[in-house]
Amino acid sequence: MLKVEHLSLQLPYYANWWRRCWAEVLRDVSLEIHPGEVHAVVGASGAGKSLLAHALLGLLPAPCRQTGRLHFQGQPLTAARQRQLRGRDLALIPQSLNAxxxxxxxxxxxxxxxxxxxxxxxxxxxxxxxxxxxxxxxxxxxxxxxxxxxxxxxxxxxxxxxxxxxAQLIIADEPSVGLDPQQRDRVLNALAALARGEGKAVLLITHDLRHALPIAQRVTIMRQGRCVETAPAAAFQGEGSGLNTDYAQALWQALPDNQFGNPLTSTDEQAQNVA
Amino acid sequence: MPVIRLLSVRLLRIALVLLCVAGLTFGLMLASPIDPIDAYLGPQIAQAGAEQRALIAERWGFDQPPLLQFGHWLRQLLSGNLGWSHVYNQPVNEVIAQRFQRSLALLGLAWLLSTLLGFGLGLLAGMREPAKPTHSTLDRVISGYAYLTASTPAFWLAMLGLLLFSVTLGWTPVCCAGPSGSLSDEVSLATRLHHLALPVATLTLLSTAPITLHTRARLRSLMHSPVATQAFAQGASRRDVAWRHGARHACLPAITLACASLGELFGGVMLIEQVFAYPGLGRATVEAALRSDIPLLMAIALFTALLVSLGNATADGLYRLIDPRLRAQAP
CATH class of the missing domain: 1.10.8 (Helicase, Ruva Protein; domain 3)
Structure with missing residues (x-):
C-alpha cells in the first residue's frame, strides 16, 4: 500500500547567525506497508520516527530538503497528492495530546x-x-x-x-505513551482491530519494543535517522538469533525478561497472577 | 451564587478604582498653575477687586481646606449631583449627557470598526501554512499598513484628512457635528453621519493596527502548534484552520486589546475632536482643564475611568466565555 524508497531528509539550522547548515535527520529510509498489517517503527528518542510520519503526510515545516520516492497505492505520492489524501486516505494519530x-x-x-x-x-x-x-x-x-x-x-x-x-493508512505516533497498561492495551487493541477487521494498514510508531510486538506483524528498527533492520515480529524471540543486526539484537536482549502475550489477554493474565 | 459573588467583587473593585481616580484628579487640579477664579473671570479680571474674588472663593468653597472640599464633593456625588460647570453654565450631569451622546457615536463607531477590521485583517495576514516557505503578499501589505499606522500621530493624520477631503475635494464638512447655526434637534441622521465620517475614518484607521498585529502574531503561533498540525493532517485547508481554530484562539488577545484600548481610544477622541472642532466629551475635557472647571473635569475623569473599568471587566467575562479552562478558576 505504502512504499518508501531511499527517503532522506535534511532540516536547516544556524551554526551562527549568518551560516545555514543542514542536519541530516533521515537517511536512506526504505520500508513497505501492506493492507491489513500493523507495521511498527521502533527506535530511541530522536531516531527520526515522528519526522518520518510527518514526511509521509507532507506536514514538515517549510525549509527542508527531501529526496527519495514515496508510493501510495501504486502511484507516486507527491506533495499535491498528500494534500489531497490527508484526512481521507491518510490519517495521523498525533503524539501530543495538545493536538x-x-x-x-x-x-x-x-x-x-x-x-x-x-x-x-x-x-x-x-x-x-x-x-x-x-x-x-x-x-x-x-x-x-x-x-x-x-x-x-x-x-x-x-x-x-x-x-x-x-483512511486506508493510519499512522499512529506513540499512541501508548503516558498510559497505564490497561489503557495502553485498549488503545493498541483498537489499532490492531483496525488492521485486522477493516483491512487498513497501520504504521505504529513507538519507542518501546514491548508495545509494538504484541500487535505488529513486522518491525522496523530505526537508529539516528536510518533504518537498521526490518524483521517479522516472530524474529523477536529466544536469543534474538533471527535478527540480522547487532543493534536489533541488543535492543531485544536489553528488554526485561517478559512474556509478550496478546494484549487482549495479557491484562487478564496479570490480574489472575495478582489474584 | 458564584455569579453574584463575582459581580459584587468586580463592582467593589471598580468603585475603589473610581475613588482613587477621583482623589488623584482632585490632587492634580489643586497643583495646577491655573487659578480657577482667574480662569472664570477671564478678561474681566481687571474689574474684579479682592473683595469680589473673596466672595467667589467663598461661594465655591475655596476658602475651606482641600480635604473638606473633596469630602463635600464626594457627598454630593453620592446623592447624584456632580456640581455646576462654570464653563458651560450648566449642571455637569447635563453637559456630560449631551456631550457623551455625540462622543459615543464617534467612539462607538470607531471602536467597533477598528475591532472588526483589525481582527479580520489580522486573520488574513496570519494564516500562513508552516509548509509554505514565504510570506504572502497579502501578509506583507497588511503588516506594512499596520506598522505604518501604528507609528502615525493621530492629529497629523486628522489634519491631512481634513486638508484632502474637506478643503481640496470638498467631500466632507470642515467641522462640527452639524451645519453651523442649526440646533442639534433639527439635524438629520444622514447629516450627522456625514459629519462623523471623516473623524470616525481617521480614528478607525489609527486604532486598527494593534489588534491586527496581535491577532496575526497569535494566529501565526497557532499555525505552528500541534492543534494546527492535527487539523492539517485531517486535510483542513489554511482557511479552515484559520477560521475554526484560529479565530477562537486569536479572539482572546483581540478582546483584551479591544477592551483595554477603550481608554486609549478616548485619548484619541480628544485629539480628533479638537482637530475637527467636534463638540464631544473630548473637547469638553480640554476646555474644562484649560479653564480649571474642577467639577466638570472630575466628572469626566470619573466617567472615563468607569468606561475603561467596565471594558476590562467585560474582557474578563468574555475570556471565561471563550476559554473553558478559565471557568473553573475563582475570580
Whole structure:
C-alpha cells in the first residue's frame, strides 16, 4: 500500500547567525506497508520516527530538503497528492495530546474531522458520535472539553478522529505513551482491530519494543535517522538469533525478561497472577 | 451564587478604582498653575477687586481646606449631583449627557470598526501554512499598513484628512457635528453621519493596527502548534484552520486589546475632536482643564475611568466565555 524508497531528509539550522547548515535527520529510509498489517517503527528518542510520519503526510515545516520516492497505492505520492489524501486516505494519530483544541468540545472536534474527510455537517455529527461511542466515551465525555479528560480518554478521542476519516493508512505516533497498561492495551487493541477487521494498514510508531510486538506483524528498527533492520515480529524471540543486526539484537536482549502475550489477554493474565 | 459573588467583587473593585481616580484628579487640579477664579473671570479680571474674588472663593468653597472640599464633593456625588460647570453654565450631569451622546457615536463607531477590521485583517495576514516557505503578499501589505499606522500621530493624520477631503475635494464638512447655526434637534441622521465620517475614518484607521498585529502574531503561533498540525493532517485547508481554530484562539488577545484600548481610544477622541472642532466629551475635557472647571473635569475623569473599568471587566467575562479552562478558576 505504502512504499518508501531511499527517503532522506535534511532540516536547516544556524551554526551562527549568518551560516545555514543542514542536519541530516533521515537517511536512506526504505520500508513497505501492506493492507491489513500493523507495521511498527521502533527506535530511541530522536531516531527520526515522528519526522518520518510527518514526511509521509507532507506536514514538515517549510525549509527542508527531501529526496527519495514515496508510493501510495501504486502511484507516486507527491506533495499535491498528500494534500489531497490527508484526512481521507491518510490519517495521523498525533503524539501530543495538545493536538486537541482546548477551546472546542470533543464531539465537535471529531465531527470537524469527519467534515474534513468529506461528510456533510449533519452526517459528520452522527459519525462523530458513533465513533466516540465505539471508543467507549460516554455522552458526558463527548460534550466535555479536552482539559476535562484523562490522558487515556484524550488518546481515544484522537483515535476516533482517525477512525472517522475512513483512511486506508493510519499512522499512529506513540499512541501508548503516558498510559497505564490497561489503557495502553485498549488503545493498541483498537489499532490492531483496525488492521485486522477493516483491512487498513497501520504504521505504529513507538519507542518501546514491548508495545509494538504484541500487535505488529513486522518491525522496523530505526537508529539516528536510518533504518537498521526490518524483521517479522516472530524474529523477536529466544536469543534474538533471527535478527540480522547487532543493534536489533541488543535492543531485544536489553528488554526485561517478559512474556509478550496478546494484549487482549495479557491484562487478564496479570490480574489472575495478582489474584 | 458564584455569579453574584463575582459581580459584587468586580463592582467593589471598580468603585475603589473610581475613588482613587477621583482623589488623584482632585490632587492634580489643586497643583495646577491655573487659578480657577482667574480662569472664570477671564478678561474681566481687571474689574474684579479682592473683595469680589473673596466672595467667589467663598461661594465655591475655596476658602475651606482641600480635604473638606473633596469630602463635600464626594457627598454630593453620592446623592447624584456632580456640581455646576462654570464653563458651560450648566449642571455637569447635563453637559456630560449631551456631550457623551455625540462622543459615543464617534467612539462607538470607531471602536467597533477598528475591532472588526483589525481582527479580520489580522486573520488574513496570519494564516500562513508552516509548509509554505514565504510570506504572502497579502501578509506583507497588511503588516506594512499596520506598522505604518501604528507609528502615525493621530492629529497629523486628522489634519491631512481634513486638508484632502474637506478643503481640496470638498467631500466632507470642515467641522462640527452639524451645519453651523442649526440646533442639534433639527439635524438629520444622514447629516450627522456625514459629519462623523471623516473623524470616525481617521480614528478607525489609527486604532486598527494593534489588534491586527496581535491577532496575526497569535494566529501565526497557532499555525505552528500541534492543534494546527492535527487539523492539517485531517486535510483542513489554511482557511479552515484559520477560521475554526484560529479565530477562537486569536479572539482572546483581540478582546483584551479591544477592551483595554477603550481608554486609549478616548485619548484619541480628544485629539480628533479638537482637530475637527467636534463638540464631544473630548473637547469638553480640554476646555474644562484649560479653564480649571474642577467639577466638570472630575466628572469626566470619573466617567472615563468607569468606561475603561467596565471594558476590562467585560474582557474578563468574555475570556471565561471563550476559554473553558478559565471557568473553573475563582475570580
Amino acid at each position: 486537541l483544541d482546548p477551546l472546542v468540545r470533543n464531539q465537535r472536534q471529531v465531527s470537524w474531522a469527519a467534515q474534513r474527510a468529506g461528510h456533510t455537517p449533519a452526517s459528520a455529527r452522527d459519525t462523530a458520535t458513533q465513533a466516540l461511542d465505539h471508543y467507549q466515551l460516554n455522552a458526558g465525555a463527548q460534550q466535555a472539553f479536552p482539559h476535562q479528560l484523562s490522558g487515556g480518554m484524550a488518546r481515544r478521542v484522537l483515535t476516533a478522529m482517525a477512525h472517522v476519516s475512513r
